[in-house]
Amino acid sequence: MTRFVHSRYCSFLIMLLGLLLNACESKNEFIAPPPPxxxxxxxxxxxVTEYLEFTGTTQSVGYAEVRARVSGILESMHFVPGVHVEQGDLLFIIDPEPYEAELEAAKAELVSAKAEASRTQTELERADQLIKKNYISKTDHLRRKTERDVAQASIGLKAAKVHSAEIQLEYTQVVAPISGRVSRNMVDIGNLVGEGEATLLTTVTQYKPMYVYFHLNERDLLSLMTLRQEVAEKEGHDTDETSDNELNIPLDMGLADEDGYPHKGVLDFGESELNTSTGTIELRGVFANAEKPARLLPGLFTRLRLPIGQTxxxxxxxxxxxxxxxxxxxxxxxxxxxxxxxxxxxxxxxxxxxxxxxxxxxxxxxxxxxxxxxxxxxxxxxxxxxxxxx
CATH class of the missing domain: 2.40.420.20 (conserved putative lor/sdh protein from methanococcus maripaludis s2 fold)
Structure with a gap:
């Protein structure tokens, strides 16, 4: 009986060991992960349009220094700094009284010269009659003719002096030489200006349109020349006699705080030769700058792109x-x-x-x-x- 129990116990152990071994084998089996x-x-x-890309700098199309062209006390100012002014608008007045007096004196001298010319002309006409009757010598007649000629010449000199005085008086009213934005006044009212030098009073900068200058390397220059030739042939132009802006080659621009290239312009000008020191040529684009207020100011760094082909x-x-x-x-x-x-x-x-x-x-x-x-x-x-x- 004991032997029978022992035998059954051994069989149970063998079966249990087999189960354990099977379990271990199933745990060690490798299953490959799925592909990621x-x-x-x-x-x-x-x-797609192919572009050349550059960086450039804006520059005004017009800039003028407003200076005192006559000397005198700065009497008044007639603009608000920073506003737009039109060409010919009054900006300053320099005390005009001394120049008004000079003009009056010059006009008086002109009247005197005309009177003298009239007198000498009358004397010459009388001498013409007398010399025919041999009442005066040829020397006297020649003297009176010379006096008449000198008097007429004096009229021209006095008239020029009047004109000069009128110009000097006109210069006392300082006007804007171009249309644009006027800067601040550089000299306060009541100061003497123009004494010994043309005193700088203010400046005027033209913002519309706006130039943008940039540089092109030699390889890209050749691509642009090919484009220029193609555009000229398409529109029937002679490239030797046509400027870049007449070909309407588009140029796009963006500022540092802008996405993309929202400003549209045209290629306006290119230098006539390559700079051998830098291996580049300077080009210029022009942009309308029509926003109010003007978005583009001189001196801004810009991103530019120029189309050169189509894929x-x-x-x-x-x-x-x-x-x-x-x-x-x-x-x-x-x-x-x-x-x-x-x-x-x-x-x-x-x-x-x-x-x-x-x-x-x-x-x-x-x-x-x-x-x-x-x-x-x-x-x-x-x-x-x-x-x-x-």
Missing amino acids: EVTVSLPTQQS PDALLISERAIAADQSGQYLLVVNKENKVEKRLVTLGQRLDGRVVIEQGIKANDKVIINGLQKARPGSVVNPQTDSTAG
């Missing part, structure tokens, strides 16, 4: 798909076996969060745009298509 999920997108194909079927992909390492910039592409491939790419223009891929991918490539951190070249992934993300 990534979002892919096909590149977008569309027509009809450019490939664009989201900027977030671009990665970079020591080999350069690249995209991760999923092939037919759902394996990840690394593609070195050449980037072009950027457009609204997307970038043109000039080389490296094709239109039917599935580019990973989300989940880049999960993908490794050569690994298998589970691609999920997002047709709107390209």
